[in-house]
Amino acid sequence: MTPTAPPAAGPRTPWEELPRTLRDAVADVLGAPVRTAVTQEGGFSPGAAARVTTTDHRRAFVKAVSAETNPDSPTLHRTEARNASALPANTPAPRLLGTYDDGTWVALVFEDVAGRQPHVPWLEGEFRRVLDAVEELGRALTPAPFDAPTAAQSLAHAFQGWRQLVDSGDTGGEGLDPWTAAHLHELAELSAPWTEFATGETLAHGDLRADNVLLTEDGGVVFVDWPHAVRAAPWFDLLLMLPCVRAQGGPDPEEVFTAHPLGRDADPEGVTATLAALAGYFVRQSRQPAPPGLPTLRAFQHAQGAAALDWLRKRLAPTPA
Known part of the structure; x- marks a missing residue:
């Protein structure tokens, strides 16, 4: 399968254009x-x-965003800072070194990981x-090492896409x-009980995609960007990841x-219900106006949907279409 999703990309703010106070704070860290x-x-x-x-030759990775660029992104950065600081030391994730937050700009300073994203396709x-x-990762983070929101709490509204x-x-x-x-009404009914099945005590990353993964030269895999972490069933991350993999040239998600x-x-009924809810989320989101600063997001969500x-249709194949 050839990729159908556009590159996961947004316009980046050059380091030199960041506020002096922010750059000084990074230097302090x-x-x-x-x-x-x-x-x-x-x-x-x-x-x-x-x-x-x-x-003095120290290396790090810095991410920073302003509420003026996108009003939701600073909140995600703050959540990521809390999650990253609470991950166990042996989690394959970058270590958070420090933060900066002036109410408008938020910056996170992580250890630099000598790795690259997987090839796409x-x-x-x-x-x-x-x-x-x-x-x-799923086995290491079971039970969840900190009290993240449950998938049902975090995604209660988002995963009602068909009903919406x-x-x-x-x-x-x-x-x-x-x-x-x-089949919109049937899809809404099919997805309705997803929370019953996706509940669990595994800490899921919640947003696994190729651009949130780094491959290291020693054969390791590091997972970055943790603002969406939730407590869920052990299979939740795998299910959320596979439609994106498929849209970027990967294999049949059902077989995987x-x-x-x-x-x-995993309970087949629960997988189907959760997959239906995920599909509804992507389809509905892809039909919304593009958020500020994220011009390719809706097309990416459309491909995932x-x-x-x-x-989902493959899983439902025994029933009349």
Whole structure:
């Protein structure tokens, strides 16, 4: 399958354009001024994302965003700071070194990870490596090491996409295929009990995509960007990840999920309900106006929604279409 999703990308703010007070605060965290900063591509943050090197050769990764660029992003950065600081030391995630928050700008300073994002389209060997790491992550973070919100709490509104489309009368038009438009009520009913099945005590990352993964030269896998962490079933991360993998050239999600150690023992009814809820989220979100500073997000969500729906229809294949 060739990729259908556009690159996960947003406009980056150059390091040199960040406020002087913020750059000075980063220098305080690192113990020396920043000498060089290289902007990193990938991901949907509309702020700065740079690998920096100080005058005394210390390396770090800095991400920073302003409420003026996107009103929601500073809140996500603050949540990520709390989550990152609470992760166990042995979690394959970057260590948070310090933060800056003046009420408008928020910056997070992490240890630099010498790694790269997986290739897109996905390569089989890299994908298998990430799948193994997802299994290890799920087992290592069970029970959840801190009191993150449950998936039901965090996604109660977001995962009612089908019901919201029905209630709003948004049942056709561009971007909604005929099968989906004809089955909106059934999809809303199918997804309704997802919280019963997705409940669990595993700390899920909640947003696993290629641009949130780093592959290191020693064969390791590091998971970055943790603002969406929730307590959920052990298979929750795997399910959320696979539609994006499919949309970026990856294999059949049904085959991957049912063969994976975290997925093969999952309740089939619960998987289907949660997948239906996820598909509804992506489809509805893809039909909303583009948020400030994130020009490709809706197209990316559309591709994920299409992949999730294809997977869902495969699971529903024994029933009449």
